Amino acid sequence: MNKEWHEAHPMPPNATLDQRVSWHIEHAKACACRSIPDSVLRELERRGIAAPSRGKV
Secondary structure (H helix, E strand, C coil), rough: HHHHHHCCCCCCCCHHHHHHHHHHHHHHHHHCCCCHHHHHHHHHHHHCCCCCCCCCC
8 A cells, every 4th residue: 555645636525426536546546555446447448548557657
């Protein structure tokens, strides 16, 4: 887990779908501690955005 990234980038409380999508995209680039949730993956697909590889900057 990338503790420094997590401390600097908390998920906003009651995050909107746009905030969740943005957060998970950046999270996947910086940290490989967990997978992107299915709901966010579906939204990425709906938007035509490829899911980022885990831990890739």
